[in-house]
Amino acid sequence: MFWPVLALYICWVAPTLGWGFPGDGVSDSPIGKRIDHLFWLIMAITTGVFVLTQIAMGYALWKASTKKPEEPAQHFHGSHTLEVIWTVIPGALLLFIAFYQMDVWADFRLKSRAPATKSGSLIAEVTARQFEWRIRYPVPGKDLSPTPVPGDMYDVNELIIPAKTPVMIYLRTDDVQHSFFLPTLRIKQDAIPGKVIPIWFEAEEPGSYPLLCAELCGWGHYKMGGKLTVLSQEDYTARMQKMAQDFGVASAASTPAAPTPGVASTSQTQEGAN
Amino acid sequence: MNEMMSIRRPGLLSWCLLMLTTLLTGCMGSSQPDFVGSKRLDSLTPYAREAVQAVIKDKFGSPSSLRCPTTTVIATGDVRGTVALEESKATQETLDKLNTTSDLLIEDPMELTSKSIRFVPTLDQQFAAIEKLTEKENAAIKDYLAAVVSESRPITFNAEKTEITLAQPVKPASVNESEFILDECRALYRGQQLYMLHCVHCHGVSGDGNGASAKYMNPRPRDYRQGVFKFTSTAATSKASTADIKHIIADGIAGTYMPSFKLLSEDDLTSITNYVKFLAFRGELENRLINEVAFEYSQKAYDERIAGGEKPEEIETLFKDYLAQMFPDIVSSNVDLIAADWTAADEADSVITPQGPRPEPDAKSLADATKTSIENGHLLFLTKGQCAACHGENGRGDGVQTRAMQANAQGDMFAEPGLHDEWGNLTPPRDFRTGVLRGGRRPVDIYRRIHSGIKGTKMPPAGASLTEEEIWDLVNYVLVMSNSKGQPTPVQAAKPTTEVSSN
Numbered sequence: 001m002f003w004p005v006l007a008l009y010i011c012w013v014a015p016t017l018g019w020g021f022p023g024d025g026v027s028d029s030p031i032g033k034r035i036d037h038l039f040w041l042i043m044a045i046t047t048g049v050f051v052l053t054q055i056a057m058g059y060a061l062w063k064a065s066t067k068k069p070e071e072p073a074q075h076f077h078g079s080h081t082l083e084v085i086w087t088v089i090p091g092a093l094l095l096f097i098a099f100y101q102m103d104v105w106a107d108f109r110l111k112s113r114a115p116a117t118k119s120g121s122l123i124a125e126v127t128a129r130q131f132e133w134r135i136r137y138p139v140p141g142k143d144l145s146p147t148p149v150p151g152d153m154y155d156v157n158e159l160i161i162p163a164k165t166p167v168m169i170y171l172r173t174d175d176v177q178h179s180f181f182l183p184t185l186r187i188k189q190d191a192i193p194g195k196v197i198p199i200w201f202e203a204e205e206p207g208s209y210p211l212l213c214a215e216l217c218g219w220g221h222y223k224m225g226g227k228l229t230v231l232s233q234e235d236y237t238a239r240m241q242k243m244a245q246d247f248g249v250a251s252a253a254s255t256p257a258a259p260t261p262g263v264a265s266t267s268q269t270q271e272g273a274n
Numbered sequence: 275m276n277e278m279m280s281i282r283r284p285g286l287l288s289w290c291l292l293m294l295t296t297l298l299t300g301c302m303g304s305s306q307p308d309f310v311g312s313k314r315l316d317s318l319t320p321y322a323r324e325a326v327q328a329v330i331k332d333k334f335g336s337p338s339s340l341r342c343p344t345t346t347v348i349a350t351g352d353v354r355g356t357v358a359l360e361e362s363k364a365t366q367e368t369l370d371k372l373n374t375t376s377d378l379l380i381e382d383p384m385e386l387t388s389k390s391i392r393f394v395p396t397l398d399q400q401f402a403a404i405e406k407l408t409e410k411e412n413a414a415i416k417d418y419l420a421a422v423v424s425e426s427r428p429i430t431f432n433a434e435k436t437e438i439t440l441a442q443p444v445k446p447a448s449v450n451e452s453e454f455i456l457d458e459c460r461a462l463y464r465g466q467q468l469y470m471l472h473c474v475h476c477h478g479v480s481g482d483g484n485g486a487s488a489k490y491m492n493p494r495p496r497d498y499r500q501g502v503f504k505f506t507s508t509a510a511t512s513k514a515s516t517a518d519i520k521h522i523i524a525d526g527i528a529g530t531y532m533p534s535f536k537l538l539s540e541d542d543l544t545s546i547t548n549y550v551k552f553l554a555f556r557g558e559l560e561n562r563l564i565n566e567v568a569f570e571y572s573q574k575a576y577d578e579r580i581a582g583g584e585k586p587e588e589i590e591t592l593f594k595d596y597l598a599q600m601f602p603d604i605v606s607s608n609v610d611l612i613a614a615d616w617t618a619a620d621e622a623d624s625v626i627t628p629q630g631p632r633p634e635p636d637a638k639s640l641a642d643a644t645k646t647s648i649e650n651g652h653l654l655f656l657t658k659g660q661c662a663a664c665h666g667e668n669g670r671g672d673g674v675q676t677r678a679m680q681a682n683a684q685g686d687m688f689a690e691p692g693l694h695d696e697w698g699n700l701t702p703p704r705d706f707r708t709g710v711l712r713g714g715r716r717p718v719d720i721y722r723r724i725h726s727g728i729k730g731t732k733m734p735p736a737g738a739s740l741t742e743e744e745i746w747d748l749v750n751y752v753l754v755m756s757n758s759k760g761q762p763t764p765v766q767a768a769k770p771t772t773e774v775s776s777n
Contacts, residue, residue, distance in 0.1 A: 150753040154715045157536040
């Protein structure tokens with residue numbers, strides 16, 4: 001009796017203890033909200049199926065145990081109707097789930113469905129390495145080059161994106177397998193050695209969100225944390241311009257041919273990105 | 275069979291005994307961490323060694339009781355404060371009442387000023403987050419205030435306001451309003467706490483780069499005890515600035531095991547930086563004192579003096595005189611010298627700041643108008659800058675120097691060929707084609723490394739031999755090389771230079 005009661009109790013209090021969804025329980029990205037919806041839907045279906053099958057099993061046990069011992073056992077060849085029922089109902093449920101989630105899956109994984117394919121939405125390349133995230137940005141106003149070029153800007157452990165805009169990043173790894181995980185945005189993608197994997201997402205509100213590694217990658221896996229900084233469009237532009245100045249690279253907005261100004265101001269600040 | 279079973283699984287009794295032993299001895303076995311002295315101490319005569327160790331212990335304490343010889347360079351974060359009396363005049367009525375009930379006779383009503391005494395802390399503004407007083411400190415305040423006003427028996431203590439309310443008023447003359455130190459080295463302990471959490475397993479308790487995981491690492495963790503840090507923004511002869519150390523802690527070093535601690539708060543980063551400087555200071559003073567003493571009292575010098583006809587007692591007497599008369603001044607002057615170096619590094623003019631702008635890699639060189647910037651950079655790389663001697667003609671870090679035998683500062687040859695740093699580790703010159711630049715990727719970072727070299731390594735400062743425009747050309751060439759993994763640079767391929775303008 002103890003264990004079932006404990007299990008029920010834990011199920012009951014888990015959400016209030018923050019054992020459920022990360023953060024405040026509400027996803028910070030549109031796709032995350034749809035994923036959460038799928039989660040709850042599947043949760044409801046499986047709960048219903050679980051309860052009904054348990055009741056059916058309980059009934060069968062009770063029915064069998066109330067038989068008088070002197071009654072002889074009967075042999076029968078099964079019930080065709082019952083078999084059709086318990087095949088068709090789960091089949092229909094599974095098909096429903098399969099079709100229902102397809103749209104979310106496609107928006108999450110098919111690059112052709114990504115809203116962030118227009119120029120300028122590819123904002124950074126994130127390279128995982130034991131045990132940090134190294135980030136490469138293009139010069140503001142330009143598209144990210146697939147390979148590093150002089151003029152790229154670098155940062156570590158802090159990915160900066162604009163709010164309310166679908167953005168895309170390229171995910172790579174320098175060494176072993178890692179996993180790029182934004183728990184509150186419900187974004188998770190493994191980084192595979194030798195592959196460049198595009199990920200797209202959208203953050204709804206400016207703020208700071210955790211970025212974790214979700215693939216055991218070595219002894220320092222636990223501390224492979226970074227942050228996703230979401231800024232309003234104006235703040236984002238300003239921040240990127242400041243970084244461009246820090247790196248002494250001309251942004252596409254200013255005249256590209258002119259020699260880069262801002263070197264003197266760069267040298268005053270130490271705490272810039274390296 | 276039974277016997278075998280009992281070997282495989284310990285019985286209940288032996289299990290309990292094992293647990294009991296572990297419980298009783300497990301924690302006792304681990305010793306308190308302590309600062310480890312330099313290996314060079316072993317070269318001194320025993321009493322000289324003891325003298326140096328005693329001074330270091332006296333100046334810096336041990337991990338459990340820190341002390342700091344200077345507050346100009348290292349923020350100790352002592353919590354100081356004064357005692358203030360709240361101004362409130364007692365009425366004649368309460369005075370009469372008091373005089374009848376109290377054993378303390380108050381004659382003049384004006385003498386009676388206050389029923390509450392406040393502790394006013396003055397905290398180090400550098401550490402905003404530790405402005406709140408700890409429980410321990412509040413207890414100390416209470417004790418202190420209680421001691422100040424023992425004659426009138428304090429009754430209540432308000433920790434929020436660090437205020438004590440007295441049962442009876444107190445004479446102002448009985449309160450000592452001078453400043454007192456409530457908590458020593460608070461910032462240092464905070465830094466130590468964080469250091470023990472994040473840094474110690476590589477860098478070691480004493481900052482000797484010899485932590486538990488250090489032996490598995492290549493490159494080895496930094497040994498701070500020389501007071502030398504590699505990646506700085508300061509001139510070749512200067513130390514690292516505080517901002518440099520903090521920057522490395524925050525951003526890590528690409529291509530090494532040094533991770534980024536960007537998620538720590540600004541205050542935590544300041545505290546760790548402060549503690550790292552403390553360890554560096556400790557190590558450097560120790561090294562300097564060993565140098566001072568080693569001249570006449572190293573084991574080798576001692577043996578020579580004995581061979582020269584001096585008696586051991588004579589030498590020891592001489593050393594005692596030296597210790598009593600000269601050594602304290604030597605110690606304090608060394609402390610001052612090290613402190614002055616650190617202070618100078620933090621001054622704005624020690625930071626290397628290029629005056630002019632960097633040309634785009636494919637734009638005309640400002641040093642030689644007949645070439646583009648990277649063409650000139652390439653030429654300088656091979657000729658005047660002498661970069662290729664170590665970094666190789668193609669920037670692969672395979673120059674001739676990497677195959678030559680090298681000697682250390684004492685003139686002894688290293689066992690293996692190649693460039694070694696001040697710590698005696700083999701340090702291959704950067705292979706630019708890996709695309710990893712350890713000291714930072716901003717053009718100005720590269721400029722500074724070419725200008726002032728990399729401290730503690732064989733990378734020399736070129737600021738004196740190259741002009742600013744030439745250094746910018748080299749920076750551009752390095753940038754282009756480190757962005758073309760393995761492929762020949764546009765210059766080597768003798769292609770039109772427009773090829774690099776594709777960024």
